[in-house]
Amino acid sequence: MTGTPLLDDLRAALGDDGVLTDPDLLRGYQRDEADLCVAGMPAVVTRPRNTAEVVAVVQTAARYGVPVVPQGARTGLAGAANAVDGAVVLSTAAMAExxxxxxxxxxxxxxxxxxxxxxxxxxxxxxxxxxxxxxxxxxxxxxxxxxxxxxxxxxxxxxxxxxxxxxxxxxxxxxxxxxxxxxxxxxxxxxxxxxxxxxxxxxxxxxxxxxxxxxxAPEESLTLVAVFPSTAAAGTAVAEISARGLTPSLLELLDQTHLRAIEAHQPMGLRTDARALLLAASDTGPRAAADLERLAEVCEAAGADEVFAATDQIEAAALLQARRMAHPAMERFAAEAFPGGNGGLIIDDVAVPRGSLAALLDGVERIAEECGVAIGVVGHAGDGNMHPNIVVDRADPASVERGRRAFDEIMRLALAMGGTCTGEHGVGLLKREWLAQEIGPVGVRVHQAIKAALDPTGLFNPGKIL
Amino acid sequence: MTGTPLLDDLRAALGDDGVLTDPDLLRGYQRDEADLCVAGMPAVVTRPRNTAEVVAVVQTAARYGVPVVPQGARTGLAGAANAVDGAVVLSTAAMAExxxxxxxxxxxxxxxxxxxxxxxxxxxxxxxxxxxxxxxxxxxxxxxxxxxxxxxxxxxxxxxxxxxxxxxxxxxxxxxxxxxxxxxxxxxxxxxxxxxxxxxxxxxxxxxxxxxxxxxAPEESLTLVAVFPSTAAAGTAVAEISARGLTPSLLELLDQTHLRAIEAHQPMGLRTDARALLLAASDTGPRAAADLERLAEVCEAAGADEVFAATDQIEAAALLQARRMAHPAMERFAAEAFPGGNGGLIIDDVAVPRGSLAALLDGVERIAEECGVAIGVVGHAGDGNMHPNIVVDRADPASVERGRRAFDEIMRLALAMGGTCTGEHGVGLLKREWLAQEIGPVGVRVHQAIKAALDPTGLFNPGKIL
Structure with missing residues (x-):
C-alpha cells in the first residue's frame, strides 16, 4: 500500500476502498463505448461516496496538478469519459442513492x-x-x-x-x-x-x-410498423408526419442492414427484405387508435409496402426490444464482418431538419458507395437524428481510413443541410473538429472563455469537446 | 444636428433616423414597467435595422467606453431594461421582421x-x-x-x-x-x-x-371556474391537481382583491364575494370534458363553494380576458387607492413548489397584516408562481417602506419553502439582493466569472442581475 503523495492523500481522504490502483482494475476505467477513440491509462480511480469526498478528490488532484476525468457508467459513444494518461478518474458509481x-x-x-x-x-x-x-x-x-x-x-x-x-x-x-x-x-x-x-x-x-x-405516467400506447422499399421513402413519410402536425410518442427508423443484423443476433421475424422500417407509436390512450390510423395513412401515401399495427402490448414490446437491440446487433455484425472478429463501428450521430431526412438517407447511401464501406442506418427519425454506423476492419488501416472518410462526408453533408454533428451522443473526442466547424471560430472562442472562467487551470476532462 | 463624437459616429453608422437624441423622446426609453426602480437618462437611443448596425452601435459604444442598454418593448417588470445615465440605449424595435x-x-x-x-x-x-x-x-x-x-x-x-x-x-x-x-x-x-x-x-x-x-395548433379547449372561500383552499386544490397527475393547459388564481379590481375596471360579472377563484382549462379536444370533470372533483373536494364550466368559447375567452386584465386593473386600483393617483404597485414574482402554494398564500395574508399594507395575489397557480401585488402610496415614504418590507418578507418566505425569487419576471434591478441570497456566494462568483468572460469591460446593461 505504498504510493505517491497523490495516492497517499487520496487514500487518507477516501479510505483504501475508495481508491483503486490495481492496473487490471484501472484498465476497466480507460474508456467508454466509443470505438476507435484514444484512451490513456489513469494513475488512479477514485470512487467517492458523497459530495465531501468529491471535493477532497478535486482539491487533491488540483494540488498536484493532475487532471480529473469524471465517469458515470462509461456507456457514452463519443469518448467523453475516456481517461488520459496519469489522470485521476472520478467514478460516481458509488454515489447511487x-x-x-x-x-x-x-x-x-x-x-x-x-x-x-x-x-x-x-x-x-x-x-x-x-x-x-x-x-x-x-x-x-x-x-x-x-x-x-x-x-x-x-x-x-x-x-x-x-x-x-x-x-x-x-x-x-x-x-x-x-x-x-x-x-x-x-x-x-x-x-x-x-x-x-x-x-x-x-x-x-x-x-x-x-x-x-x-x-x-403515460397512457396506454399503440405501435405501428411500416415497411418501405427505400430509406428515402421512409424519410419522406417522417417529413410528412411532422408537416401534418402529428405527434407520435416514438418514430424510429431501421434500415435493411440493421434489420438483418438484429435477425441474425436474435431471430424475431422482422422483414429482412425491407429496405427500411419505421416504428411509430402513440401514447394518447383512447385516442391512440385514431392517431395510428393517421400515421398509417401518411406511411402508405409515402409508398410503404406494408403497414400494420402491433396486435397487442407483447408484440409492441418485442418490436421496441428489437429496436433497442440495434446497437449490440450491429456491433456483432461488424465484428463478424471481418476475420478474427476485428470488425468495428464508427458511429455517426448527425441530426438534420426533419424535412431533409430523405435527402440525408440518400446521401449516406451514396457516401457508402463512394467510400467503399458498409453503412447501416438506424435512428430517431422523428427528430431527424440518425446514426449511420460505419463498418470497418480495425486490423486494416485502409479500411479504417475509408470509414473515417465516410464519417467526415456524412458530417459535411449534415452540416450543409443545416444539421448538427451530434444529435444526442455528444462531442467527446470523436467530433471535436466537427464541433469547431459547426460553431465557427467565434463559437469556439466563447466556449474557451467559459471553460477558462470556470476551470482556469484545465483541471477537468482535458481534451474533450474543445 | 451637432453632437459629441459618440453621436457623430452613431449617426454616420445608422443615419439620422436611427439615432434619437431629443430629450422628450429619450424620456420614453428610460424605463420598463417596473414601479419604483431607478432609471437614468440615456445619452442617446439607437434603433439599428439589422445585425451590421447592431455591431456598429456596440463597437462605437465600446470605443467610447459608454455602456449599452438593450431594450425590447420595455414591458418588463423588473427594471432590466431601465436606462443608466449617459448610456447608449439599443432598441430592437426596428428589427421586426x-x-x-x-x-x-x-x-x-x-x-x-x-x-x-x-x-x-x-x-x-x-x-x-x-x-x-x-x-x-x-x-x-x-x-x-x-x-x-x-x-x-x-x-x-x-x-x-x-x-x-x-x-x-x-x-x-x-x-x-x-x-x-x-x-x-x-x-x-x-x-x-x-x-x-x-x-x-x-x-x-x-x-x-x-x-x-x-x-x-392546440385542440379545442374547455374552461372551468372554481370559487373558493379562502386562497389557501384554492392552493390545496392546485397541489392535489398536481398530485393526481392531471395536466391542465391553464391553472390560474385570482384573489378577492384582484376580482374586485377587475370588476371595477370593467364589469364582467365576476363573483367579487369569492376569496379566491381558480381558472382551469384543458386543451385535449374530445377529452377535455372528462378532464374538466376530474378538475372539478378535485376543486370540490378542496372546499370550492361553486364550480362551473364556461358555457361556450365566448364565455371562456371572456374569463381569460378577465385574467389578462388583472395587471392593468390592479395598477388602476392601486393608483386610485391613494390621494392624487399616487398609489403604486410593488410586484412580487415568487415561485414555490406546488405543494407549498397554500402555505405561501396563508403567509402572504399574514405578511400583509403584519406590515400594514394591502396585497392582492394573482398568478400561475399551476406552476406555484404567484404575483403578490403590494399596494403602496408613492407619495408617502413610510408606505413605500412598509411595502418594501412586505416584498422582502414574501421573498424570505418563498426561499424558505425551497422557492425562487422570480418565476418569470427576471431579476433586473428589483431582485438583485434576493438573487444573491438565493444562489449564494458561490453562485454569485460563477455569475461574475461568466459575465467577465463574455463582457470583460462591463459594456452591456451594467448593474442588472448582479
Whole structure:
C-alpha cells in the first residue's frame, strides 16, 4: 500500500476502498463505448461516496496538478469519459442513492450514480415517469445522462435530458460546491447555469446531485410498423408526419442492414427484405387508435409496402426490444464482418431538419458507395437524428481510413443541410473538429472563455469537446 | 444636428433616423414597467435595422467606453431594461421582421423586435403555435421575451420561453457575431450557449436573431371556474391537481382583491364575494370534458363553494380576458387607492413548489397584516408562481417602506419553502439582493466569472442581475 503523495492523500481522504490502483482494475476505467477513440491509462480511480469526498478528490488532484476525468457508467459513444494518461478518474458509481421522490411537486433528487432504469422503476411505482430513455438506460447513470445531455426514443415527443433537469449540485475546480437551479416548476433567477452544465461532458465541474422533473405516467400506447422499399421513402413519410402536425410518442427508423443484423443476433421475424422500417407509436390512450390510423395513412401515401399495427402490448414490446437491440446487433455484425472478429463501428450521430431526412438517407447511401464501406442506418427519425454506423476492419488501416472518410462526408453533408454533428451522443473526442466547424471560430472562442472562467487551470476532462 | 463624437459616429453608422437624441423622446426609453426602480437618462437611443448596425452601435459604444442598454418593448417588470445615465440605449424595435416560418420542421426565424402576438398570429395561419404567452404578449417582443425568459399562462403545460428557443444570433461585446444552437429538433453540440443567453437580460450580448420551435395548433379547449372561500383552499386544490397527475393547459388564481379590481375596471360579472377563484382549462379536444370533470372533483373536494364550466368559447375567452386584465386593473386600483393617483404597485414574482402554494398564500395574508399594507395575489397557480401585488402610496415614504418590507418578507418566505425569487419576471434591478441570497456566494462568483468572460469591460446593461 505504498504510493505517491497523490495516492497517499487520496487514500487518507477516501479510505483504501475508495481508491483503486490495481492496473487490471484501472484498465476497466480507460474508456467508454466509443470505438476507435484514444484512451490513456489513469494513475488512479477514485470512487467517492458523497459530495465531501468529491471535493477532497478535486482539491487533491488540483494540488498536484493532475487532471480529473469524471465517469458515470462509461456507456457514452463519443469518448467523453475516456481517461488520459496519469489522470485521476472520478467514478460516481458509488454515489447511487435516490435522495427524494416528491409526487406532489413531480420531482426527484438523485445522486449522479443512480442508474436511469432504477430511477424510472422507482418513480413508476408512484405513477410517475422520468422520460429520458437513452439506448443504455438499463446501465447508464443519471449523472452520465446529464453530462452528455442524453437522448433516446422518447425525445420525439418528450425532449432530451436537459428538459428534465431542474437543478444541480456541482463541485467546481476551486473545490467550491455550487448549487444551480431550483425545485419549482418555474424559475428564471439569474443565468441558466443548470443547462450550462448539462451536456458539458465533465469539462466544467463534477455533478454530485441532480433534481429532475417527473411527468405523470403515460397512457396506454399503440405501435405501428411500416415497411418501405427505400430509406428515402421512409424519410419522406417522417417529413410528412411532422408537416401534418402529428405527434407520435416514438418514430424510429431501421434500415435493411440493421434489420438483418438484429435477425441474425436474435431471430424475431422482422422483414429482412425491407429496405427500411419505421416504428411509430402513440401514447394518447383512447385516442391512440385514431392517431395510428393517421400515421398509417401518411406511411402508405409515402409508398410503404406494408403497414400494420402491433396486435397487442407483447408484440409492441418485442418490436421496441428489437429496436433497442440495434446497437449490440450491429456491433456483432461488424465484428463478424471481418476475420478474427476485428470488425468495428464508427458511429455517426448527425441530426438534420426533419424535412431533409430523405435527402440525408440518400446521401449516406451514396457516401457508402463512394467510400467503399458498409453503412447501416438506424435512428430517431422523428427528430431527424440518425446514426449511420460505419463498418470497418480495425486490423486494416485502409479500411479504417475509408470509414473515417465516410464519417467526415456524412458530417459535411449534415452540416450543409443545416444539421448538427451530434444529435444526442455528444462531442467527446470523436467530433471535436466537427464541433469547431459547426460553431465557427467565434463559437469556439466563447466556449474557451467559459471553460477558462470556470476551470482556469484545465483541471477537468482535458481534451474533450474543445 | 451637432453632437459629441459618440453621436457623430452613431449617426454616420445608422443615419439620422436611427439615432434619437431629443430629450422628450429619450424620456420614453428610460424605463420598463417596473414601479419604483431607478432609471437614468440615456445619452442617446439607437434603433439599428439589422445585425451590421447592431455591431456598429456596440463597437462605437465600446470605443467610447459608454455602456449599452438593450431594450425590447420595455414591458418588463423588473427594471432590466431601465436606462443608466449617459448610456447608449439599443432598441430592437426596428428589427421586426419574421424571416422564415417552416411548417415541416416546425420552426420560425425572427428578428428580436417581432411582437409576440404578431408571430403567434402568423404561425397560427399555418396551423401552428408559438406557445409562450406572457401577459404583455400583445406588445412585448420575442427578443425581450427571450432576454427575460418570459413565462405566461401556457407554462403549466407548455413551459417557459427557453423551451422554445433553438438558436440565436448574438452580437458580443467584442463586436463579434456569435451563432448558437441549431435548426434541428435535437442537438447537443458543445455548451448550451443558447440557454445561457436566454434570460440573461441583456447583460451578455445583444440578440439579433432567434430561431424558435413551434408546435401544432392546440385542440379545442374547455374552461372551468372554481370559487373558493379562502386562497389557501384554492392552493390545496392546485397541489392535489398536481398530485393526481392531471395536466391542465391553464391553472390560474385570482384573489378577492384582484376580482374586485377587475370588476371595477370593467364589469364582467365576476363573483367579487369569492376569496379566491381558480381558472382551469384543458386543451385535449374530445377529452377535455372528462378532464374538466376530474378538475372539478378535485376543486370540490378542496372546499370550492361553486364550480362551473364556461358555457361556450365566448364565455371562456371572456374569463381569460378577465385574467389578462388583472395587471392593468390592479395598477388602476392601486393608483386610485391613494390621494392624487399616487398609489403604486410593488410586484412580487415568487415561485414555490406546488405543494407549498397554500402555505405561501396563508403567509402572504399574514405578511400583509403584519406590515400594514394591502396585497392582492394573482398568478400561475399551476406552476406555484404567484404575483403578490403590494399596494403602496408613492407619495408617502413610510408606505413605500412598509411595502418594501412586505416584498422582502414574501421573498424570505418563498426561499424558505425551497422557492425562487422570480418565476418569470427576471431579476433586473428589483431582485438583485434576493438573487444573491438565493444562489449564494458561490453562485454569485460563477455569475461574475461568466459575465467577465463574455463582457470583460462591463459594456452591456451594467448593474442588472448582479
Amino acid at each position: 435516490i435522495l427524494e421522490i416528491d409526487p406532489v411537486n413531480r420531482i426527484a433528487v438523485v445522486q449522479p450514480g443512480v442508474v436511469n432504469a432504477v430511477l424510472a422503476g422507482e418513480v413508476g411505482k408512484l405513477g410517475l415517469r422520468y422520460p429520458p430513455d437513452p439506448g443504455s438506460w438499463e446501465s447508464s447513470t443519471i449523472g452520465g445522462n446529464v453530462s452528455t445531455n442524453a437522448g433516446g426514443m422518447c425525445c420525439v415527443k418528450y425532449g432530451v435530458t436537459t428538459e428534465y433537469v431542474l437543478g444541480l449540485e456541482v463541485v467546481l475546480a476551486s473545490g467550491e460546491v455550487l448549487r444551480t437551479g431550483r425545485r419549482t416548476a418555474k424559475g428564471v433567477a439569474g443565468y441558466d447555469l443548470t443547462r450550462l452544465f448539462v451536456g458539458s461532458e465533465g469539462t466544467l465541474g463534477v455533478i454530485t446531485e441532480i433534481t429532475v422533473a417527473l411527468r405523470p | 419574421i424571416l422564415e416560418i417552416d411548417p415541416v420542421n416546425r420552426i420560425a426565424v425572427v428578428q428580436p423586435g417581432v411582437v409576440n402576438a404578431v408571430l403567434a398570429g402568423e404561425v397560427g395561419k399555418l396551423g401552428l403555435r408559438y406557445p409562450p404567452d406572457p401577459g404583455s404578449w400583445e406588445s412585448s417582443t420575442i427578443g425581450g421575451n427571450v432576454s427575460t425568459n418570459a413565462g405566461g399562462m401556457c407554462c403549466v403545460k407548455y413551459g417557459v420561453t427557453t423551451e422554445y428557443v433553438l438558436g440565436l444570433e448574438v452580437v458580443l461585446a467584442s463586436g463579434e457575431v456569435l451563432r448558437t444552437g441549431r435548426r434541428t429538433a435535437k442537438g447537443v453540440a458543445g455548451y448550451d450557449l443558447t440557454r445561457l443567453f436566454v434570460g440573461s437580460e441583456g447583460t451578455l450580448g445583444v440578440i439579433t436573431e432567434i430561431t424558435v420551435a413551434l408546435r401544432p
